[in-house]
Amino acid sequence: MNQDSLINILSMGDHGFYVWLVVIVLFTILGSTIILLNRKIRQAKKEINEEG
Amino acid sequence: MDRDILYIEMYKLFKRRRAWIGPVLVFLLIIISFPLTLDINSDNPPQIYLSFIWISTLLVTMLGTELIFSDDFEDGTLEQYAVNDQLIEVVFYKIFVHWVLIGIPLAFVAFLFILSLNISIQISSIALLCLIISNLIFINFFSLGNALSLKKGSILGLLITIPFLIPVLIVLGKMTTSALLGLSLVGHLSLLVGVMILVASFIPFVISFILRTHLE
Amino acid sequence: MIKKFFHQFASPKSFFAIANKFGKPVLVFFFLLYFGALVWGLFFTPPDAVQGDSYRIIYMHVPASFMAQILFVVMAITSAVFLIWKLKLAAYVSKSIAPIGAIVTFFALFSGSIWGIPTWGTWWQWDARITSTLILFIMYLGLISLHASFENKDKADKFFSVLVLIGVVNIPVIKKSVDWWSTLHQSASITLTSKPTIDPVMLYPLMFSIVAFIGLIFGLVILSSQNEILKREKYKSWVKNI
Numbered sequence: 001m002n003q004d005s006l007i008n009i010l011s012m013g014d015h016g017f018y019v020w021l022v023v024i025v026l027f028t029i030l031g032s033t034i035i036l037l038n039r040k041i042r043q044a045k046k047e048i049n050e051e052g
Numbered sequence: 053m054d055r056d057i058l059y060i061e062m063y064k065l066f067k068r069r070r071a072w073i074g075p076v077l078v079f080l081l082i083i084i085s086f087p088l089t090l091d092i093n094s095d096n097p098p099q100i101y102l103s104f105i106w107i108s109t110l111l112v113t114m115l116g117t118e119l120i121f122s123d124d125f126e127d128g129t130l131e132q133y134a135v136n137d138q139l140i141e142v143v144f145y146k147i148f149v150h151w152v153l154i155g156i157p158l159a160f161v162a163f164l165f166i167l168s169l170n171i172s173i174q175i176s177s178i179a180l181l182c183l184i185i186s187n188l189i190f191i192n193f194f195s196l197g198n199a200l201s202l203k204k205g206s207i208l209g210l211l212i213t214i215p216f217l218i219p220v221l222i223v224l225g226k227m228t229t230s231a232l233l234g235l236s237l238v239g240h241l242s243l244l245v246g247v248m249i250l251v252a253s254f255i256p257f258v259i260s261f262i263l264r265t266h267l268e
Numbered sequence: 269m270i271k272k273f274f275h276q277f278a279s280p281k282s283f284f285a286i287a288n289k290f291g292k293p294v295l296v297f298f299f300l301l302y303f304g305a306l307v308w309g310l311f312f313t314p315p316d317a318v319q320g321d322s323y324r325i326i327y328m329h330v331p332a333s334f335m336a337q338i339l340f341v342v343m344a345i346t347s348a349v350f351l352i353w354k355l356k357l358a359a360y361v362s363k364s365i366a367p368i369g370a371i372v373t374f375f376a377l378f379s380g381s382i383w384g385i386p387t388w389g390t391w392w393q394w395d396a397r398i399t400s401t402l403i404l405f406i407m408y409l410g411l412i413s414l415h416a417s418f419e420n421k422d423k424a425d426k427f428f429s430v431l432v433l434i435g436v437v438n439i440p441v442i443k444k445s446v447d448w449w450s451t452l453h454q455s456a457s458i459t460l461t462s463k464p465t466i467d468p469v470m471l472y473p474l475m476f477s478i479v480a481f482i483g484l485i486f487g488l489v490i491l492s493s494q495n496e497i498l499k500r501e502k503y504k505s506w507v508k509n510i
Contacts, residue, residue, distance in 0.1 A: 015322030015386045019310065022325050022379045026332075029375055030484070033368075034295070037491045044498035048507050196434075200427050204417045212410040212431060215403050216438050219445035226448070258430060265426050 054138065058145045065149050072153040075116035079158050082108045083165050098171050102179060102228045105162045106221060109183060110214075113190040116154040118206045120146055120195050121263065125202060134267050139260040147188075147195055147256065155187030175231050181241070182224060185248050189220050192255040199262045220247065278357050280497045281506045287490050295487030302484050305477035313470055322386040325379055327474060331481030332376040333397075336404060337439075339369040339485070344436035347429035359425035360500060362432065363415055364492035370408035372485060377401055396450035400443045407435055421500060 065072060086104055090096065124130045124142075133142045163180040167173070193216055197209030227240045309327035316323035343365040350358035380398060381391040392398070411431060418424035501507055 015320055018322050018382050018386055019324045022328055022382050025378060026328050026375060029371060033371060033488060034491065037495050040495050041498060048502060200414060200431065208413060208417055212414055215407045216434065218403060219441050222445040222449040258434065262427060262430060265423055
């Protein structure tokens, strides 16, 4: 597979922009939710350990 | 069924004049400001006015029921009723009283407004009937919202109850179109009455459950 | 028998222990699975004959709109369990579904409107499905703010559950009435339903992505329930041992 055909696949024709926009937003939302929840859980655990 | 509670509730709301004259006056003011923002002499389709009436009655009934439980909750009257196991009756009567003193007057003010727009008397009286029926549904749901958001302000109550009222608004919108086309309204009206009976007999039980949880 | 089961396995403590052990692997597994489904859908399927490449948003939009509704039903089930059996864990799970549901519904709306730009030429249509999804989104937000407005979280749980149950009865009514309403606008009826049946080449990755997305979202719900349990049971003695 050469570089041109890779770019061709990734750009997905005329509407590739919309698809990529949705992909990026989806993974931003999912990723930030997971990171946020993990951080909250870790913080809560730390707090409990400090108190106990 | 204790008839005294009904009289007490009626008297209490009646004595607090601002609580029931206020919403009617606010509604009147909104109605006055509507023609001022829309050129009333041009040929606007009547749907615009009717849709405006539905939505502003929706909001004004919310304003009117804002304090339906909070006063009695604060001075302990509700607790008294709960102890006597009369909470359901009080909720029923409160809703009924608010409907009589706020819902029905609003419907008549709206009726006068619709008449003033040269809309035929048949359509106006159908709108009056619809408003009387739908105001009872609105008041039931808003009482639910106010019971949930007791002392938390009416924004929360509106936010959680308006989604449930969207079907009623859609029925009203459908009725408007059919009435203006001159179609039969029996089906729509019986649907609305059915919803009213269902809502008015079911929601008070939910409300009294919520109030009891508040009182725990 | 049922009671025994509830008391042994459905206490916040044992749920937390299980979730702590399996939650993250499950989440990572479904995340990778969904990623794989997306790669399949985005790069290894032919473009649609009518919509070209923009149809590929389907692999994100359809799972999200599906989950937006399923999550409300799941929330209603856990709320009913809470109200009937007074099971605290059910209330915690119920409460932690709401924000996830709001996020998923928001994404469904967002991806739908982005999809609308190339296909319909507009980012918003007052069509039945879109409108009822928007109402669903507002209902999630209302539930969240109801729960947040109470200091006393035990009361908040009860009110939340009651409202969820009323909501789940109302959602079909709202959907039906919105469907009925949208026949008013017959001229503008470019809906997804009128699309021809989908080709297997696209259907398999779609089903694959739906399944993976369900798992992914339930992994998120487990994570969020863990957070809720820690927040609410902060002062219980079992929390000290984790």
